[in-house]
Amino acid sequence: MRRAPTRLGQVDVGSAAVIRRLDLPRPLTRRLLEMGLLPGTRVQVVRVAPLGDPLELRLRNYCLSLRREDALRIEVEAVP
């Protein structure tokens, strides 16, 4: 099955995806990498904040919040 690349900011709430590439400024990218958001890591979009932003993600057994504009610059592969 071919999996279309998409953006983490576009993944539906409740769905999971696998990180492919981070296209963010270096300080941000490095911080996210060091927190374990690496290419190949499985991330679930848990929910969206009441005002529509930021997102709550779950990865490596902990929860992380990111703004949607940043999540839109993270390339992911959807997983079923």
Added chain:
Amino acid sequence: MAAPLVVLAGNPNSGKTTLFNRLTGSRAKVANYPGVTVATLTGRLQLRERGPVDVVDLPGTYSLSARSPEEQIAVDAILGAVRRPDVVVVVSDATALARNLYLALQVIETGVPTILALTMMDEARAARLEVDALRLAERLGVEAVPLVASTGEGQDRLVAAIARVLSSPSRPPRVTTPLDDDLARDLAPLEAAVRDSLRPRSEVEVRAWTLWAALSLGDDDLRHVPDPVRAAAQAAREATARRGVDLDLAIVEARYRVVDRLLGETTGPAAERPAGDRLDAVLTHPVVGLGVFALVMLVVFQALFSWAEPVMGLIEAAVAGVQAQVEALLPAGAFTSLLSQGVVAGVGNVVVFVPQIALLFLFISLLEDSGYLARVAFVIDRVMGGVGLHGKAFVPMLSGFACAVPAVMSTRTIESRKDRLLTMLVIPLTSCSARLPVYMLVVATVFDAGSVSFGPLSAGAFVLLAMYSLSVAAALGAAAVLRRTVLRAPPPTLILELPPYRRPLLRNVAVNVWLQVRAFLHEAGTVILACTVILWALLSYPRLESTTRAFAERRDEAARTLRGEALHERMAELATAEAGERLRESVAGRVGHAIEPALAPLGFDWRIGVGILGAFAAREVFVSTLGIVFDIAEADEASVPLRDALQRATWPDGRRLLTPLAGVALMVFFVLACQCMSTLAIVAREAGSWRWAAFMFAYMTVLAYVVTLAVYQGGRALGWGL
């Protein structure tokens, strides 16, 4: 010989400070780490076999790589830029072990003797996350101690492990970041530069500093990095980029490969649905979540605004009582006045903040330890982000409406220094409760109740609402401007860990409140006390001999001519008149006169100028200072004689002084000006330099002057409220 040094390092929310409190008790001190203005906690632990050990709690960190001086503390402390620790305890949350082991791996590979403290073992067990501490210890080559911070389980074993590690020789690290041949070749020149310029003590340190430099340098604000190392780090990045490899990614991936392999060998699979998820679904629900948020914030605000009030009233009454005692027991004169109006008043000015500081930190500790503070930032980030503020700036800004002093202290929950500074610099624009008496006096003076009304609001209520709106607009506007100018930073963003909900430990909360109160009394308190004494001197000196003589004569005359009640009244009148005369003759009175040409375009005369100077002690002092200038005894904001005097007051040419327009101008000035020495003192302490306090004073004063000028002159041109 100095006591051995044990450093606690770990991710934020790993239970590090709880463990620290358990190890050292409440005698710990909040102290700035040498060279940087980041508060670290320092305490002592008594080892049965070895005597005392110094314990330092480092700020929480996810990595040793650093972009800013405050992130640099962790690596400096561990690699011993100041003093090499004898043991580093890496406090690791067993429920999120991958991210925690990433930091542990970095610490271990510096070669420093390391102990892995596995916290939250009870939660890990509840989530059926089996962590094999023994095997983890064996693979990492360090001691690993499972702990449950809430019950103290494992603490004795940790203390024993510290004693054991202190008395055994250090060994080379068993795990290091594996580098493939290409990467090792690209990093070789950087390694050489590190060897030459950073004076490492061993090959293990060369390697650790090399990886640190590769990840840290390039877009940093770090000072004291030798140029050759900087250049070599840049060259290494370029070398790997030519092979199509990102250096950061290569290093971090190599480390996580080690971590993932370790986890595969030592822990069971993670639970699918995490504990606390159901609670989170409610607390961040679009409707219920916002309702809970509003309710929690309302309680915090209400507490600061009203619960602290009775205690503050008691403190003020106690101070007045001591002042009366001092004045009754000692002969009248300069020394008595210094003691009563300077020193006792100054101590009062310090202690009066304690109830609000204690309450705010009680709430912040409860919110932080329970995990809800991160959700506050999560819920409100969209609003705060719009003006370049961090979501965590919300609670400090809200607290600012009660009092800027505890609010500025509470910015400590914000990790990034620039975000913290920005929040600190705009907090004093939020309209604190000490401004309220000023508004009340002015509103009561210039707007008769029910005279003009705006819909359902009376004129006074409308003006008050306008002042609070102005304050919010000014704070948010100033944040937006400062973010684009003085505190320009990479596009502000949010990377926020949402820790699991946990039951706060009361002991931990109490220790934290106590540490904050003590730090305030100790550091800011002395400055506030000194400022009160200086301000007292400015408002009391010089004491002209001629005035003393004139009033002595008038008292003698009264004593000769009057008896009984009439004499008593006359003496009271003379005392009030003398106080007014003294103030008018004082340095402050003269400064008031001297700055009148600058104040007149704002609609203020020298008397209001003296009131503004007096308000430096605390804004509400404006009212009582104005009372003295107008020869009115014991004036407060509800004082009818003061109100009448202000209504009758005129300029020398007979124009009314406090017109409604001038009243509004005065309130606008009080909204925007930084009329508070305690705020300046606390900002100087929290920002680590008087320069930031001076900058804040300057920008707020200019802002207040320009806006007040525009309001008054604009209003006059339009013929409003004359």
